[in-house]
Every structure is written in structure tokens, then in C-alpha cells.
Amino acid sequence: DADVTQTPRNRITKTGKRIMLECSQTKGHDRMYWYRQDPGLGLQLIYYSFDVKDINKGEISDGYSVSRQAQAKFSLSLESAIPNQTALYFCATSDARTSTGELFFGEGSRLTVL
Amino acid sequence: KQEVTQIPAALSVPEGENLVLNCSFTDSAIYNLQWFRQDPGKGLTSLLLIQSSQREQTSGRLNASLDKSSGRSTLYIAASQPGDSATYLCAVRPTGANSKLTFGKGITLSVRP
Numbered sequence: 001d002a003d004v005t006q007t008p009r010n011r012i013t014k015t016g017k018r019i020m021l022e023c024s025q026t027k028g029h030d031r032m033y034w035y036r037q038d039p040g041l042g043l044q045l046i047y048y049s050f051d052v053k054d055i056n057k058g059e060i061s062d063g064y065s066v067s068r069q070a071q072a073k074f075s076l077s078l079e080s081a082i083p084n085q086t087a088l089y090f091c092a093t094s095d096a097r098t099s100t101g102e103l104f105f106g107e108g109s110r111l112t113v114l
Numbered sequence: 115k116q117e118v119t120q121i122p123a124a125l126s127v128p129e130g131e132n133l134v135l136n137c138s139f140t141d142s143a144i145y146n147l148q149w150f151r152q153d154p155g156k157g158l159t160s161l162l163l164i165q166s167s168q169r170e171q172t173s174g175r176l177n178a179s180l181d182k183s184s185g186r187s188t189l190y191i192a193a194s195q196p197g198d199s200a201t202y203l204c205a206v207r208p209t210g211a212n213s214k215l216t217f218g219k220g221i222t223l224s225v226r227p
Binding site: 004040041042043045048050058088090092099100101102103104105106107108110 | 145146148150155156157158159160163165203205207212213214215217218219220
């Protein structure tokens with residue numbers, strides 16, 4: 001089983017719908033991140049959380065919200081999806097106890113907004 | 115603002131060739147640099163991480179080097195195989211507490227049998 005699991009892996013929705021992407025991890029890491037990847041733009045940080053009570057905006061947080069339900073779970077919500085939010089979304093984790101901050105990624109959630 | 119560049123965007127080589135993938139960054143005040151591999155439609159897999167105090171890291175046929183003063187890192191792949199075909203991304207973590215990674219756009223490598 002994957003250490004960082006994202007659900008759903010693929011989702012097609014319509015403009016205006018509310019969407020939630022979920023991430024769970026078994027690595028015991030305290031830090032979790034949401035990125036989006038667009039062709040030609042690379043990865044951009046949406047939100048990150050250093051622990052359950054610490055949530056921070058990334059580069060492109062507008063139109064998104066997050067919830068850290070537990071140390072192992074971090075969900076990303078699109079309150080009212082729009083077509084330019086069509087992208088590949090990744091959850092990642094890192095361990096604050098290590099000095100490197102090495103990131104570990106989930107398999108991604110492909111979202112299409114029609 | 116840190117900028118990370120990977121050129122070329124795509125590369126095609128015959129099997130067996132030794133190759134170098136380049137990554138350049140604009141701010142030399144980095145904490146570490148990480149190389150990832152991404153297969154189509156998949157997540158990113160960490161390949162190598164080089165701390166700012168290190169010059170290189172090796173894992174199997176992969177060797178990553180870091181030259182902070184020139185703002186460059188290279189990923190060397192020895193004896194390339196078709197299974198190495200993927201997109202390779204580098205990401206730079208600046209110095210400073212809780213700093214965030216800046217990613218390059220990646221190099222898509224195709225190794226021809």
C-alpha cells in the first residue's frame with residue numbers, strides 16, 4: 001500500500017460544484033502539502049500544514065480551502081469549481097524531525113472541471 | 115525570488131548512452147536540492163537529495179552534483195535504459211526556517227531501445 005494515498009484518483013465535475021480531494025498518510029509525518037501541476041507551469045504550492053493546528057496559504061490559495069482532520073489526513077476543497085482549476089493535484093508529506101525536509105508525494109488526483 | 119530552470123524541456127537518447135540533466139537556480143542561498151522522477155500520470159518519486167554542504171550524492175546508476183556558487187546541479191544517468199524514460203524534476207529548498215521548495219518544470223527523457 002502507498003504511504004501517501006489520494007482519493008479520488010480521477011474526477012470529472014461541472015462548473016460550480018463543490019469538490020473535495022482527500023489525502024491520508026501512514027508515514028507518521030507531521031507536515032503535509034497540497035500542490036497543483038499544470039502542463040508547462042510546474043508544481044505550485046496551494047496550502048501547507050505543519051501540524052493539525054497550523055495551516056498556511058501557499059502561492060495559489062485563492063479558490064481553495066483545506067482541512068487537517070488529523071495528523072494523517074489533509075483534505076483540499078474547491079468550494080465552487082471553475083474550468084481553470086482543471087489540473088493534476090498532489091499531496092505531499094515531510095518529517096520535521098529530519099533535517100532534510102525531504103518530500104514524499106502521493107500518486108495524484110486528476111481533476112477536470114467542465 | 116528563487117527561479118529554477120531545467121533546459122532542455124525534452125531529451126531523446128539511444129539506450130546505453132550516459133547522459134546529464136541540468137538544473138540551474140538563481141539564488142545560491144539554498145538549504146538543499148532534491149531530484150524527482152515522475153512517470154506519466156503518476157506522482158513524484160524522490161531520487162536524490164543533496165544538502166548544501168555536499169557536492170554530490172549517488173544512488174545506483176544515478177549521480178547528482180551540486181555547485182552552489184554557480185547555481186547549478188546535474189543529474190548523471192549512467193548506461194541509460196528504456197525504463198529510465200520519465201520526467202525528471204529538480205526542486206530547491208532555500209535557507210530559512212520552514213522554507214518551501216521551488217520546482218523546475220522538468221525534463222522529459224525518452225530512452226530509445
